[in-house]
Amino acid sequence: MVTIRTDVAILGAGGAGLRAAIALAESDPGLRIALISKVYPMRSHTCAAEGGAAGVIKADDSLEQHFHDTVGGGDWLSDQDAVEYFIREAPGELVQLERWGCPWSRDPDGSVAVRPFGGMKIKRTWYAADKSGFHILHTLFQTSLKHPAIERFDEYYATDLLVDDGRCHGLTAIEMRSGQLREFRAQAVIIAAGGAGRMFRFTTNGAIKTGDGMALAYRAGVPLKDMEFVQYHPTGLPNTGILLTEGCRGEGGILVNRSGYRYLQDYGMGPETAPGKPVLKTMELGPRDRLSQAFWHEMKKGNTIPTPWGECVLLDMRHLGEKLIDERLPFVRELSTSYLGKDPVTEPIPVRPVVHYMMGGIDTDIGAATPLAGLFAAGECACVSINGANRLGSNSLTEILVFGRRAALSAVEYLRSGPRAGNERALTARTAEARERIRRLFEITGGRVSISGLRSEMMDTMEEHAGIYRTGGGLAQACARLSELRERHAGIGLNDRTNVYNTELLQALELKSMLDCAEAVAVSAQARTESRGAHQRLDFVERDDDKFLRHSLAHHRSGQPPRIEYRDVVVTKSQPGVRDYSGDKK
Amino acid sequence: MSERRVSLEVLRYDPETDSEPRFQRYPVPYHEEWVVLDALNYIKDHLDTTLSYRWSCHMAVCGSCGMMVNGEPVLACKAFLRDYPDEIRVEPLLHFPIERDLVTVIDDFMAKLARVKPYLIPARDEPASAAERRQTPAELKRFKQYTLCINCMLCYAACPEYGLMPEFLGPAAIALAHRYNRDSRDAGRDERQEIIAANEGVWDCSFVGACSEVCPKHVDPAGALQQVKIASTVDWYKEHLMPWVKK
Known part of the structure; x- marks a missing residue:
């Protein structure tokens, strides 16, 4: 077994992962940083974002306005302390990108141009024509090449987090080129692995967006927060x-x-x-x-x-x-x-x-820390939550920057606190278990369950029952169906028994990630008997602040549907009110 | 659903079992709107789960699915079946080692991208500041086109020079260097120019322009390359014949 020892392992090399990597390298050039992704950085789905990134910069705008647009846009499910932090940090991050060479579109006087975006009361969306995400991603990737401390592991698929004694000590990943499992021992891990839109058939999301980072954290005991909130563009x-x-x-x-x-x-x-x-x-x-x-x-x-x-x-x-x-x-x-x-x-x-975006994701606090010590998360895979029940367009490109950096700063702080090293024997045993699980996939013979068939059933279930409008009955059917699919997934056998770039193995593992996420979506949606933002119930049409001004937390249970708990939303200065998008409001 | 079918002849290669690549033929239903990538996905889902290839965005921006289709380097997600005859041959990108099936080894390209210092190098005397710099739309236009490269490497597969001389930095890497050289915020041209001018192949580029022809984003790497060569030549003359003139 090849073991790679590093200080911080970052999973995902899209906008959030790259931003975190650069922030780590800048904070301490002596740090060892492993940037691990199942694709080359330029392939990450950040590249497909078009419209722009929100940040207050113009004289007619204010942080206060951006705050109220975001909180109201999210139907008051956002944590307001997190939104305040996000909005305060946003302009600095966008300027930072400018200083790294991002080709932002400009006004005639040479200042950065902004365009109007949905749900925003003031024009504040910075853009690079309609390839904003593409330019942000490439600017970050190219800038990251300046930093020798960032060691990339391109085309490595993470299978498990290494957890011992209530702390995260690294992860295991398959090197696609060799098919061999590698062990990454790290003092801290940052997950920045993107969303899970591929659990639906009709989605803007690229093939890689299969919720792997979310599922990884979930199976390691970190709850998935507000998963019922799925954005349709x-x-x-x-x-x-x-x-x-x-x-x-x-x-x-x-x-x-x-x-x-x-x-x-x-x-x-x-x-x-x-x-x-x-x-x-x-x-x-x-x-x-x-x-x-x-x-x-x-x-x-x-x-x-x-x-x-x-x-x-x-x-x-x-x-x-x-x-x-x-x-x-x-x-x-x-x-x-x-x-x-x-x-x-x-x-x-x-x-x-x-289907476009997951408002929900890995439960993190305002510092991008998950409840599992040593594990941080940022970007679409995480739920801080600034987006609440509905994300405003152009807040997510800014979010990957603000919280990508925040995750890095928190990880550095964690490293400086001198966390206990993991127990060698226990971690080695975890790695062996991970390897054993992969090996078993190769051993199932006569498996009659096809990956594409199972995936298709999952997508149909989600499209039919977890879409724009939902009902208790439909969601109950979805939950039952997804439980069944989870069980049938155990019977998947591989036709491809080879090691090098085995995409059938990859698809089997990705499907497991999506099934985990899908079940968290359906069960959370069934339990939320109200309508709020992107979660609309035909059988509970009103927002219910008494019962549901709370985040749902889906906890993984082996071989069973998740257990749902709730946590109160953080309200600082905006009491839940009416979302008014009429043109003749006062 | 249409009855028509097309036949995809796909290169297969597994380094563990094959001594050399072979071709495998798959019948695939024809749909007017399908691209070659849809046909490959059909094969993967319904005919042969062992086929390996890279893809993600299906909208010609992630750059993953560059491959040879009937001998031409294209993005599989933008190559419509309707533009091809009923026999379609699919191979991995030319000039790159094959890792498995349609997946190529791209280490060389990744290393070359990094070598040209593709990041802003501000002037030494630029005051440290956290403020936004000004750049007029006209200044942006001077380099914007060269920012559009998606790193799909079709230009490397089309480049006869890269095929003969693998040390050649190649079209995309040089166009990227050129992108930063032309940015009004950058002062790193000399550093990059040294790397490019010292590199084998630049001077042999015959400007056949194949790289620009296959570029799905109209970056025009051939144009960048010629401009870089001219700039290097001017630098050389200034340095050797007119040392009193500042570059």
């Missing part, structure tokens, strides 16, 4: 689920139903604004949960447009003109034209809501 291409950024609407694109009517005005987001003259925090610049829910109602009323890929509404950007589209939304034009054969300059684009 209102504008995905109907055939592929490819994202068309909220920036389309920020720049003035409008949504119409089959009659050409701007239906959002019927759902508390009116009155209608002039096309191409978007008004902040109303109509097309309402929050994502409200827009996706409005689509669902339009569909029920028969106001949507049938297409070969399901019911759609139209995103009309024609009035923006070719020049603006090419300058601000070139990627949107490329994607619509290539993948749907429709050019937004000349045609409205059919779109429908698509």
Whole structure:
């Protein structure tokens, strides 16, 4: 067994993992940092984020405004102390990226440009055309190459955390190139492994987003928080689920139903604004949960447009003109034209809501620390929670920076506190167990359970019962079905018994991660008998602050569905109120 | 559902059991909107679970799925079946060692990216500051195009020079160096220029432009390369013939 000894092991090399790695290297160049990812850093899904990153910078804006937009946008499920910290740190992080060379779009005077985004009362979304995530990721990756202390382990798939005596001491991972299990002994571990959108069939998420980091922490005893809150982005291409950024609407694109009517005005987001003259925090610049829910109602009323890929509404950007589209939304034009054969300059684009983001994730505190000593988490895999029941667009790119760095600072603090070393024999035994579990997968013969079949059943279950609107009955069915799938997963056998880059093995393990996450989603959703943000129950239509101004915490139980507990939301200065996205509010 | 089928002939290679690569043929249903990657996923899910390849975003931005399709380097997620005949041959990217099936070893490329110092090197006399720097839209435009590289390595597979001389830094790495050289916030051109000018291959690049032709993001690495060569030549003349002129 090859053992790699390091000070901090970071799992995931997307935006949050890279930001953490750079912060560690800067805080102490003598630190040994292992940056471990199942893909090369540039492949991480941060690259697919389009619209931008929110941070208060302009004279007409204030931290106070960003705070209230975020907390109200999250339907008061955000921890307000965490939101205050996040908002305070945000501008500095975005400027830091500027200083590392990020090609932010600029105003004529050379200052960084900002664009309007959904649910934000003031323009504060920094952007690099419509490839903001791509540029953030590449800027961070390229900057990380400056730091020899960051040792990368590209294409290593983590299988287990090494836990002993209530502390995390590292992890085990399969080196894809050799198929061999490697042991990483670290004083602290940071998980920054992204979301789990692939448990749904129709998603903007890339193939790699299978919830591995969440499942890893969950199985090691760390609860998954607020997993029932799954964000649908209102504008995905109907055939592929490819994202068309909220920036389309920020720049003035409008949504119409089959009659050409701007239906959002019927759902508390009116009155209608002039096309191409978007008004902040109303109509097309309402929050994502409200827009996706409005689509669902339009569909029920028969106001949507049938297409070969399901019911759609139209995103009309024609009035923006070719020049603006090419300058601000070139990627949107490329994607619509290539993948749907429709050019937004000349045609409205059919779109429908698509699974995009997990508000929930690994339970962390405001310092990005999990309840397991020595384990930290940041980015989409974590739930701090700043996003509450519904994340505002452009807060997550900022979140990976602010909390990626925070996780690094907390890890350094933890290292300096002189944590006890783990028991050698116990950790070696844990590694042996991990290896044994992988070996057994190769031994199951005559396994009749196919990975793609099981995955397909999971996706169907989630699409049918855990979508935009949910019912107690549907969720009960989903829970039963997911329990059954969990049991059947144990019968998966591999056709591919080879070692080198065995993607069948990888898919089997990824499916287990997704099943764990899916069950946490369904069970948490069933237990939350209220409607809040992205979690809407047809049988409990009101928000219930008396009972549910609380975070759900799903605790893993071996061979059983999770146990759900609750923790009160931290309220500092904003009492739960009405989310008002009408244009004529006072 | 359409009755039409296409036939994918896919290169297979497992270093543990195969002494050399072989081809395996798979019949795949034809869909007007499918890309080659969809066809590979169909094979993986329904016909042969042992096939290995890289992919993630399915929207031409993560750069994972570069491969040779009927002899041309393309992103499998942007190569539509409708643009190919019914016989489609899929191979790993040319000029890279095969790790397994369609998966290549890209260590060489990763090392070359790092070698060109692809990060801002501010001027020594730039005051330490935590403030945002100004950069006009015109200044941004000078290098923006070169920031769009997704590291898919199609240009390396297309480059005849890289095929002959593996030491050559290659199109994407040089275009990336050029990206920072042209950034108004950067003062590291001399450091990078030394690395590039000293590298084998740069001077032999024949400017056939194959790299720019295959680039899915229109980065134009060939243009970058020529500009880098011209800049190096000017540097040389200044240094050797006009030492009194500052670079």
